[in-house]
Amino acid sequence: MQEWPDPRPPARGELQLRILRASICGTDVEEYVSGPHLIPLTTPHVASGHAGPLVLGHEMVGRVIEVGADVTGFAVGDLVVPGSGVSCGTCRWCTAGRTNLCATYYTIGLHADGGLAERVNVPARITRAVGNLSPDVAIMAQPLAVALHAVRGVEAGPGQRVVVIGLGGIGSLAVAACTDRNIETIAVDVSAARLDIAKRSGASVLIDASQEDAAAAIRRATGGDGADVVIETSGVPDGLRTAMRGVSRGGHIRLVGLHRDPSPLDLTRLVLDEIRISTSKVHICDQDLPAALALLDRHPEIAATSVDSVIDLADFVPGGMERMAAGEAAGKVVVRI
Structure with missing residues (x-):
């Protein structure tokens, strides 16, 4: 100051x-x-x-x-x-x-x-x-506006589930943006307080990644198939790792958080399962x-x-x-x- x-x-x-x-x-x-x-x-x-x-x-x-x-x-x-x-x-x-x-x-x-x-x-x-x-x-x-730009690139239809990983300032607002579009969301974070914000923003399923395997919990919540869309806002390797393990075949990972560490992307799986990756900037x-x-x-x-x-x-x-x-x-x- x-x-x-x-x-x-x-x-x-x-x-x-x-x-x-x-x-x-x-x-x-x-x-x-x-x-x-x-x-x-x-x-x-x-x-x-x-x-x-x-x-x-x-x-x-x-x-x-x-x-x-x-x-x-x-x-x-x-x-x-x-x-x-x-x-x-x-x-x-x-x-x-x-x-x-x-x-x-x-x-x-x-x-x-x-x-x-x-x-x-x-x-x-x-x-x-x-x-x-x-x-x-x-x-x-x-x-x-940043959250809306991220969600605008998501093509989620009826019956599809969107996962938001990382419920900081942009992640919780992305949940609210999905709720406004009547998109059902699963919220993932390591903070119980941030998960509570996501619940009040409209998330239907809350996953505490500090207490359980988040990717396994995503698959249980989606009948074993995995998420149709994962919006990754945390910017940390564990978040991207969860996204890779929790997304369905033919799914979509949308990267919003800035990743400065080496990224754990399984490029072979991206190709074989036709998983689409897109990014969202401001x-x-x-x-x-x-x-x-x-x-x-x-x-x-x-x-x-x-x-x-x-x-x-x-x-x-x-x-x-x-x-x-x-x-x-x-x-x-x-x-x-």
Whole structure:
């Protein structure tokens, strides 16, 4: 925790926000505990141009306090939520609607100063008004958009079962997203508290991987066949190992968590059983952020269910980073700025 210079006035196409709420992502914790992994500490980032220490925070809600040139549709006082990723809008991936794969993509709070501060500048084009949502509900919009993007790539029909492995911030929201689509889910984690959040989010079967063989439990819950779809959000080898052992023949593994360790993929089984692997990276702002806000408007209880605690900025390290690093937070830790 330290004093940081005020942001410059917003540039063309930017908004300056006074932050009301920010939340901590597992990626923030990784950067704090063992990084830098993504932060460009010594070499300027190719897109943002930033190099050196920065302010974390890519999940935030704030009020517009200044509007840059050529910005329309926003006014001082608007309550808004930005997406996390900044794309160019003109490369081949952007013009195809896949802005999350932009050739010059960068993330606020990882490649430029983020929202765990009193003020921050954000591009207007990745920002959306929150409507009638309160800040305590709207703070879930960005992580929920990530979960919706992951679930949108799942083709689950009637009678099929989806397993979500890892019930942290994104995993529990993925369960809620599946519930909204009437998809029956099996939730897997090593934390009883996180499993309880998954139950309240709509999971029909809970598997405590600290107490039993999770893959065997998945097969029992699916009549021995295995899961039709496994969404892996934990990012740890045991999670991927469970996914490989718990998925059915002809099934689908969707990777959301970032795996830094060697991955235990049985490539022979993937081929012989025609198991499909797909991946999901953050979200597509124009599609997933409005959908997340709409879902929160229909079901604001998703936010309360997913939050572990709300802390003051002064408590950010002991009450946020350190608790999350120790695995003591069952859900999202929200920071009141």
